[in-house]
Each structure stands twice: as structure tokens, then as C-alpha cells.
Amino acid sequence: MFVSMQKRTKILLTLIGLLPVSMCVAAGIGAYQILPWRIPEILFFRENGFAVLVHVRFPRVVLSAAVGAMLAISGATLQGIFRNPLADPGLIGVTAGAGLGATLWIVLIGGGALGVWGLPIAAFGCGVLVTIAVWKIAEEQGRVRTLTLLLAGIALNSFAGAGIGLMTFLADDEELRSLTFWLLGGFGGATWPVVFITLPIAIIGLSVLLRQAAALNAMSLGESEAYHLGVSTETLKRWSVFGVALTVGAAVSAAGGIGFVGLVVPHLLRLLGGADHRYVLPGSAVGGAILLVSADLFSRTVVAPAELPVGIVTALIGGPFFLWLLLRFKREVFL
Amino acid sequence: MIELEGVGYRIGKNWLVRDINITIEKGMLWGFVGPNGAGKSTLLRLISGELLPTTGEIRLLGTPIHSYAPQKLARLRAYLQQKRDINFPFTSLEIALFGRHPYLNGTKETTADLLIAKEALRQVEAQMFTERLYPTLSGGEASRVDVARILTQAPDLFLLDEPTNHLDPRHQVQILNLCKTICRHGKTAITAIHDLNLASMYADHLLLLKNGVSVACGPPKKVLTLGLLSETYGIPFEVLPHPDGYPWVMPSLNPS
Numbered sequence: 337m338f339v340s341m342q343k344r345t346k347i348l349l350t351l352i353g354l355l356p357v358s359m360c361v362a363a364g365i366g367a368y369q370i371l372p373w374r375i376p377e378i379l380f381f382r383e384n385g386f387a388v389l390v391h392v393r394f395p396r397v398v399l400s401a402a403v404g405a406m407l408a409i410s411g412a413t414l415q416g417i418f419r420n421p422l423a424d425p426g427l428i429g430v431t432a433g434a435g436l437g438a439t440l441w442i443v444l445i446g447g448g449a450l451g452v453w454g455l456p457i458a459a460f461g462c463g464v465l466v467t468i469a470v471w472k473i474a475e476e477q478g479r480v481r482t483l484t485l486l487l488a489g490i491a492l493n494s495f496a497g498a499g500i501g502l503m504t505f506l507a508d509d510e511e512l513r514s515l516t517f518w519l520l521g522g523f524g525g526a527t528w529p530v531v532f533i534t535l536p537i538a539i540i541g542l543s544v545l546l547r548q549a550a551a552l553n554a555m556s557l558g559e560s561e562a563y564h565l566g567v568s569t570e571t572l573k574r575w576s577v578f579g580v581a582l583t584v585g586a587a588v589s590a591a592g593g594i595g596f597v598g599l600v601v602p603h604l605l606r607l608l609g610g611a612d613h614r615y616v617l618p619g620s621a622v623g624g625a626i627l628l629v630s631a632d633l634f635s636r637t638v639v640a641p642a643e644l645p646v647g648i649v650t651a652l653i654g655g656p657f658f659l660w661l662l663l664r665f666k667r668e669v670f671l
Numbered sequence: 672m673i674e675l676e677g678v679g680y681r682i683g684k685n686w687l688v689r690d691i692n693i694t695i696e697k698g699m700l701w702g703f704v705g706p707n708g709a710g711k712s713t714l715l716r717l718i719s720g721e722l723l724p725t726t727g728e729i730r731l732l733g734t735p736i737h738s739y740a741p742q743k744l745a746r747l748r749a750y751l752q753q754k755r756d757i758n759f760p761f762t763s764l765e766i767a768l769f770g771r772h773p774y775l776n777g778t779k780e781t782t783a784d785l786l787i788a789k790e791a792l793r794q795v796e797a798q799m800f801t802e803r804l805y806p807t808l809s810g811g812e813a814s815r816v817d818v819a820r821i822l823t824q825a826p827d828l829f830l831l832d833e834p835t836n837h838l839d840p841r842h843q844v845q846i847l848n849l850c851k852t853i854c855r856h857g858k859t860a861i862t863a864i865h866d867l868n869l870a871s872m873y874a875d876h877l878l879l880l881k882n883g884v885s886v887a888c889g890p891p892k893k894v895l896t897l898g899l900l901s902e903t904y905g906i907p908f909e910v911l912p913h914p915d916g917y918p919w920v921m922p923s924l925n926p927s
Contacts, residue, residue: 557769
């Protein structure tokens with residue numbers, strides 16, 4: 337146990353070390369190539385490439401790291417709450433809700449209204465609203481049953497999905513295009529203002545979720561066992577859903593629907609160093625950040641000068657990778 | 672240690688447990704016996720504070736159980752659940768260490784906690800699968816790890832729901848011996864148990880339940896009688912004195 341604790345510390349430190357490296361590499365690569373180790377020099381002496389780095393690459397890299405961290409830690413948290421390693425951050429309705437908000441905005445109001453802010457605000461608001469609805473439906477005499485929460489989430493997910501479908505049906509060609517791009521996800525719209533709004537939400541959300549880690553461990557024995565071990569399970573569920581709604585809402589608003597990060601990253605962490613949430617949660621945050629920075633780098637370079645929506649990249653890599661994980665490790669993880 | 676006064680619990684119109692009045696002294700090993708659905712587990716869950724009684728009051732160390740904060744309560748009583756399923760790859764040692772959760776306050780486990788957990792695993796003869804993943808253990812092995820977890824929790828009151836389920840005779844006896852030893856050291860244990868002979872061998876006091884109502888309450892010799900058992904279970908019984916002195920109970924084929 338203490339041996340594996342050291343192993344976990346090593347994994348966490350390695351990931352924390354890799355994050356800035358991956359961010360610098362990603363900031364350097366693109367139509368205008370910058371060698372990663374020249375970045376400090378360029379920044380300091382304002383050499384050629386300064387504008388590209390500061391105004392284009394950095395906001396994009398920082399945003400993709402924040403979004404990856406938020407999606408992955410939310411996935412890990414919900415897997416802990418639902419005691420199911422196949423849970424996905426979308427389960428409590430926030431992803432579909434945000435998607436509905438975004439499509440409603442694009443089709444009924446017009447993507448350009450309120451400048452760059454209209455769409456993300458609509459998406460975030462609608463995502464949080466749907467999650468509140470899911471929570472209220474599952475709430476009974478001040479208690480929320482996990483199973484009801486799950487079922488309410490599924491019901492409202494399909495309802496929001498129907499709404500998205502209807503809007504798709506009503507959309508004209510141009511709306512359809514921006515709608516599709518939005519739903520597939522991407523960081524093409526990353527600017528400093530978006531980063532400055534997303535980052536505080538990410539910090540609040542991550543710190544809320546990280547504090548639930550020890551209680552989530554007890555929760556994996558079962559809800560009444562967690563209670564018997566002294567965990568206030570209602571408080572745990574409330575803070576977890578709050579944190580997930582906040583972070584996933586912000587992630588989807590900033591970057592659209594990006595799948596698989598929240599599902600795959602926590603799994604990978606568990607395979608590397610076991611199931612302790614005090615390791616899986618921070619590890620997922622850092623790992624998710626690295627993964628999404630790399631996926632975004634891939635998505636904007638592989639068909640350059642065009643850009644692949646990053647949601648396609650994560651699904652394309654994440655899907656088969658997840659299958660491989662299932663087949664390779666199913667005995668250890670799912671028995 | 673714990674007092675129940677007029678305790679009843681109702682779901683909808685059905686009373687699962689009704690009008691239970693018992694006082695459990697410190698250092699005693701109690702057995703709750705009775706047919707399926709008699710209310711044994713419900714009563715344990717009420718005593719644990721997990722369920723709120725519809726009527727009556729439960730006091731632990733003189734204080735109503737619901738006025739304790741969950742963490743404080745977790746240091747006073749532990750509960751061993753019947754069914755468990757864990758979908759995450761925790762090792763047995765990690766599961767046993769979860770028993771230290773009420774003492775951690777958000778800090779990491781210390782070496783002392785680790786030693787407590789290892790000692791608990793040794794006490795239930797589970798030390799050989801310390802590093803095995805809990806989901807890969809057999810039912811009986813997993814049960815023993817769970818017992819280690821509540822030992823690690825070090826409470827004053829142990830609530831055990833069918834602790835001998837899935838166990839072979841050796842480990843059944845071992846777990847109950849362990850309970851007995853714990854009680855001799857001033858702890859208290861209440862166990863719901865189906866096996867009347869194990870109950871007879873080990874319990875200081877039995878509560879016989881049927882349909883949520885107390886049928887009899889007293890030492891095994893007073894409770895495990897032909898009349899009471901036949902009436903409660905609705906089948907004929909044979910009760911013999913075991914050479915060791917306790918009543919020996921078995922269902923009988925011929926109505927006497």
C-alpha cells in the first residue's frame with residue numbers, strides 16, 4: 337500500500353511534469369513553427385512569433401488544458417458517485433442541456449447575437465438548468481437517490497437530445513453548419529476573454545471536486561456503507577453534482593461537445609495506479625489536460641490549413657483505445 | 672450501551688418493525704434471530720442510525736442516535752452489510768483501510784492506521800490477500816476483508832448483518848470467536864443471524880422476531896425452545912441439549 341502510494345506520487349509528478357511540456361510543444365507547432373525551448377526567449381525579447389504565441393497559441397493551449405482537466409475530473413467524480421466505472425460526465429444532463437442551449441441560440445436567435453458571449457452563456461445556462469431539473473426530479477424529502485438521479489438524467493438527456501434534433505431539423509444550411517461544428521467541439525474560438533472566464537470556473541470546480549475524493553472512496557463501498565463510515569452522503573452528492581455541472585457546463589460552453597475524455601482518462605489512471613480517488617481525481621485532471629492539449633494539436637495540424645473538430649479526434653482515438661482497455665484489462669477492472 | 676424504546680418503522684402502510692423495547696448492556700453479544708423478513712436487518716439499520724424510526728427512540732450511550740454527527744457516530748458504531756459489490760479495483764488492504772475514514776479528517780492514513788488495518792486483516796486470516804484486488808476475491812474471502820474493515824473502524828458497538836454468510840465452518844467459528852473476544856474486552860456486538868445453532872453457541876442474549884414484532888427475548892436457553900421455534904417458523908423442531916450445554920436446534924420431519 338505504501339509502496340503503491342509512492343508509485344502514485346510518481347505517476348502524479350510525472351503527469352504534472354508532462355503538462356507544461358505538452359503545452360509548450362503544442363504552443364510551438366502550427367502554420368508558424370516555433371521551437372518549444374525558444375518560447376521564453378521569444379516572449380522576453382518580443383521576437384518574431386510573439387504575436388502568434390500570445391494571441392493565438394497560448395489562449396488555445398490554456399483553454400484546451402482547462403477543458404480537458406474539467407471533463408476528466410468530472411467523469412472520475414460521477415463514476416465514483418454512481419459507483420460505476422462506465423459513467424460519463426454527461427449522465428446528469430449537463431452536456432445535452434448545454435447542447436440544447438447552444439442549438440436553440442444558433443437556430444432561434446442567431447449565432448452572432450450578443451457577440452461572442454451569447455452562445456456560451458446560452459449553453460452554460462441551459463446545461464446548468466437541465467442539471468438542476470435532474471436534481472429536483474430525483475430529490476425526495478431532502479434526499480436524492482442515486483438510481484433516481486441516474487434515471488432522471490437519462491430521461492432529460494433524451495429530452496434535450498430531441499430538442500437538439502428538432503433544432504437541427506429547423507436549421508437552414510448556414511445554421512446547420514455552425515451547429516454541427518459546435519456540437520463536434522473545437523478550440524477554434526479560443527481567445528483570452530474566453531480563457532479568463534473559463535479559468536476561474538475551472539479553479540472553483542476543480543477545488544470543489546478534489547475535496548470530495550476521500551468521501552468518494554467510502555462511497556465506492558455503497559451509499560449506506562459510506563454513511564456508516566461517517567460520510568454525509570447527501571452533502572457529498574450535492575457538492576459533486578454542483579462541481580460537475582459547473583465544470584462540464586463551462587467546458588461545453590467553451591469548446592462544444594467533446595466526448596470520451598471524461599470516460600477514458602479516469603480509467604487509464606486506475607489502470608496505472610489503482611482506484612483511490614485521492615489519486616484518481618487529481619491524476620485525471622492533469623491527464624485530461626495533457627490529452628486534450630495533444631488532441632487539439634492533432635486536430636489543427638493533421639489536415640492543415642483546415643481544422644478537424646477536436647470531438648472527432650477524441651472519439652476516433654478514444655473509442656478504439658477504450659475498447660482495447662476493455663478487452664485487455666476487463667478481468668482486473670470489471671470482475 | 673444502547674436502548675430502544677417503543678421503536679417502530681413503517682414503509683407506507685407496512686410496519687417492518689413494531690414496538691421494540693430492549694436495552695443492550697455493554698460487553699454483551701446479542702443475536703437477532705427469526706424467519707426471512709422478520710425485521711432483523713431493519714432493526715439493525717435503525718440501531719445504526721441509517722433509518723429514522725417512525726415511532727419511539729433509540730439512544731446510544733444515553734444520547735438519541737440522530738443527534739450524533741455522522742463522523743462521530745462512525746467512531747462509535749460500525750456496520751457490516753450483507754451484500755456488497757465494488758466495481759473499482761481497490762486492494763483488500765485499501766478496503767480494510769477505509770475503516771479509518773472517520774478518524775482521518777481529510778488527511779492521509781498514517782503508518783499507525785496501516786498497522787491497524789494489517790492487524791485486522793490478520794485477525795480474520797485475510798493477510799494473504801492483502802494486495803489482491805477486492806473484486807477478484809471469493810464471497811467468503813470478501814466477507815472476511817469486510818469484517819477486517821469494521822475492526823479497523825474500532826467502534827464500541829459492532830452491528831453485523833449475517834456475518835457468517837458465505838463462510839466455511841472454520842471461518843464462521845472464527846468470526847464469532849472474534850466477536851466474543853471483542854465483547855469480553857468491553858465492546859458490544861449485535862448480529863442478525865439465521866443459523867440458530869451458531870446463535871445458540873455464541874450469543875449471550877437472543878431476540879426472536881416474527882413479522883417485525885418481538886416474540887421472545889432472553890438467553891438462548893429461554894428463547895430456543897420447541898414451542899417458541901415451532902410457532903415462529905411454522906415447522907416442527909427438535910431441541911436437544913448439546914454436550915457443551917447450549918440448546919441444539921434442528922428442524923424435525925415428524926410433528927411431535
